[in-house]
Amino acid sequence: MLSYTFMQNALFVSVFIAILCPCIGIFLVLRRYSMIGDTLSHASLAGITLALMSNQSPVLGAFVFTALSGALIEFLRGYFKRYSDLILSIVLALSVGTAITIISSGRLRTNADAFMFGSILTVTQTDIYLVLALSVFSVGALILLYHQMLYIAYDEEAARVAGVRVKLINYVFSVLVAAAISVSIRIVGVLVLSSMIALPVATALQLEKGFRKTLLYSILFSVIDIMLGLFLSYYLNVAPGGFTALVSVAMLLVVMSAKAIRTRIQIARGKPGRA
Amino acid sequence: MRIVRICCFSTDIRQKKEVRPIITAEDLYFSYTGAAPYLLDHLALHIPDGDYVSVVGDNGSGKTTLMRLILGFLKPTSGRIVLTAKRIGYVPQRNDFSNAAFPITVFEALDSYRRLIGLKDRSAIDDSLKQVNMAEHKNALMGTLSGGQAQKILLARAIMGRPELMILDEPSTGVDMNSQEEIYAFIKRLNTQSGLTIVSVEHNLDAAISNSTSIFHMTNGHGHMCTPRQFLEEFLNTSRREHDHA
Ligand SMILES: Nc1ncnc2c1ncn2[C@@H]1O[C@H](COP(=O)(O)OP(=O)(O)O)[C@@H](O)[C@H]1O
Numbered sequence: 001m002l003s004y005t006f007m008q009n010a011l012f013v014s015v016f017i018a019i020l021c022p023c024i025g026i027f028l029v030l031r032r033y034s035m036i037g038d039t040l041s042h043a044s045l046a047g048i049t050l051a052l053m054s055n056q057s058p059v060l061g062a063f064v065f066t067a068l069s070g071a072l073i074e075f076l077r078g079y080f081k082r083y084s085d086l087i088l089s090i091v092l093a094l095s096v097g098t099a100i101t102i103i104s105s106g107r108l109r110t111n112a113d114a115f116m117f118g119s120i121l122t123v124t125q126t127d128i129y130l131v132l133a134l135s136v137f138s139v140g141a142l143i144l145l146y147h148q149m150l151y152i153a154y155d156e157e158a159a160r161v162a163g164v165r166v167k168l169i170n171y172v173f174s175v176l177v178a179a180a181i182s183v184s185i186r187i188v189g190v191l192v193l194s195s196m197i198a199l200p201v202a203t204a205l206q207l208e209k210g211f212r213k214t215l216l217y218s219i220l221f222s223v224i225d226i227m228l229g230l231f232l233s234y235y236l237n238v239a240p241g242g243f244t245a246l247v248s249v250a251m252l253l254v255v256m257s258a259k260a261i262r263t264r265i266q267i268a269r270g271k272p273g274r275a
Numbered sequence: 276m277r278i279v280r281i282c283c284f285s286t287d288i289r290q291k292k293e294v295r296p297i298i299t300a301e302d303l304y305f306s307y308t309g310a311a312p313y314l315l316d317h318l319a320l321h322i323p324d325g326d327y328v329s330v331v332g333d334n335g336s337g338k339t340t341l342m343r344l345i346l347g348f349l350k351p352t353s354g355r356i357v358l359t360a361k362r363i364g365y366v367p368q369r370n371d372f373s374n375a376a377f378p379i380t381v382f383e384a385l386d387s388y389r390r391l392i393g394l395k396d397r398s399a400i401d402d403s404l405k406q407v408n409m410a411e412h413k414n415a416l417m418g419t420l421s422g423g424q425a426q427k428i429l430l431a432r433a434i435m436g437r438p439e440l441m442i443l444d445e446p447s448t449g450v451d452m453n454s455q456e457e458i459y460a461f462i463k464r465l466n467t468q469s470g471l472t473i474v475s476v477e478h479n480l481d482a483a484i485s486n487s488t489s490i491f492h493m494t495n496g497h498g499h500m501c502t503p504r505q506f507l508e509e510f511l512n513t514s515r516r517e518h519d520h521a
């Protein structure tokens with residue numbers, strides 16, 4: 001199967017997705033913002049339909065629209081302090097409204113299904129360059145801002161006392177989320193994107209390690225999930241996004257069971273480990 | 276009347292010593308809504324360099340809010356706060372700090388903080404851990420520490436940048452007795468030996484009276500500064516009066 005160009009393309013893009021998603025996801029999960037991933041992936045659908053309608057690159061369209069939505073969420077957070085879930089509903093309404101209106105107007109020259117469910121057939125050369133550029137940019141920004149972002153997630157007040165510009169970094173972070181989403185949307189699809197962001201992190205959290213190790217394990221699980229998802233979906237002839245999501249749930253269950261069994265064994269041996 | 280007299284008396288002493296003020300707040304008003312009623316209502320606060328001030332008052336009297344204003348997390352509704360300290364160490368109120376499940380080791384929590392405050396010297400981590408007797412817990416997960424141990428790590432973090440001012444919010448809440456003693460001895464030592472200015476919100480009146488050089492007593496949106504001795508007398512008078520009424 002690797003002899004097909006589209007499969008090579010898909011594999012190449014998948015590796016970047018697998019690295020990028022948990023890097024962003026760990027901060028979203030730990031700040032209890034996982035649902036932002038869902039909202040923003042719908043925002044990216046609006047961006048894609050807008051781009052397709054005006055003959056632009058869908059990845060670029062997704063990135064621009066999602067980054068703007070991310071910034072809008074950050075901005076509205078100042079206004080709706082006590083009702084932050086309301087902000088997500090507002091942005092979701094705006095995005096889904098735009099997407100559905102455009103799709104139902106029949107003015108798209110291409111089919112948007114590939115972006116809803118994920119498809120490996122449609123990855124173009126332009127997409128690959130964009131994915132590469134966005135990934136390098138995002139991972140670079142993450143490395144530069146690692147300690148700041150860690151502290152904003154862990155202890156925002158301490159971050160402020162230490163002089164971190166929390167608001168500015170939150171804006172930068174929403175751009176990074178947008179980048180991760182627009183990179184992933186081709187293969188994974190809008191509908192299961194948030195699971196790619198959250199599930200490998202959820203799995204790694206089961207191991208109860210420090211931050212760096214949790215991040216590295218999330219990347220490892222993410223790579224395994226997406227590779228398995230990609231190959232298996234190819235042989236089963238189903239959408240890769242949906243199947244990757246199933247694989248990542250299975251992975252989470254495996255790790256949780258392994259942990260439960262280990263605890264049992266330790267208790268049986270009379271030296272209980274950490275619960 | 277008595278309160279006013281105490282207040283004037285203590286400022287007199289301060290003026291004679293002529294020490295640099297480290298925190299000055301005048302005509303301070305604050306409410307979370309930005310309108311009356313004010314949680315802090317025409318409050319004044321002067322903390323000279325080198326003091327150990329305990330801030331006491333009933334639950335909800337605005338102690339934590341005042342600390343957040345001093346730290347710049349909140350903006351006064353009106354009035355201003357002048358801070359001459361540049362490097363500040365902060366130990367937050369731990370029951371506000373609901374992040375116990377966060378996957379982070381002691382080392383990571385300190386090392387990232389060290390980088391944020393621009394401290395190049397890596398040995399600062401081990402040094403500060405040693406000072407609070409937590410060196411052997413360097414690789415532990417924060418979430419596995421007891422209340423007292425976690426509080427000591429927060430203290431270690433706060434002293435890493437050699438601060439000029441240390442702000443603590445109820446440092447002994449959720450801390451076992453032995454660690455409480457250790458923690459207060461440590462804070463006291465920072466004040467007497469290193470001359471660090473301490474502002475500590477206290478619900479533990481014993482600790483406030485026996486450790487601090489002054490007590491800032493908050494009631495009804497105001498506060499007044501008194502010596503621990505004056506505070507104790509005042510406290511005993513109030514309870515005696517209440518007792519007589521009963
Ligand atoms: N973020 C907030 N928004 C609105 N009200 C608040 C907020 N934080 C505290 N309060 C209210 O302000 C009052 C003072 O709180 P706080 O400063 O925490 O008191 P203390 O630390 O003295 O117990 C309380 O009535 C509390 O409910």
Ligand SMILES: [Mg+2]
Nearest residue numbers: 338339340368
């Ligand atoms: Mg408080």
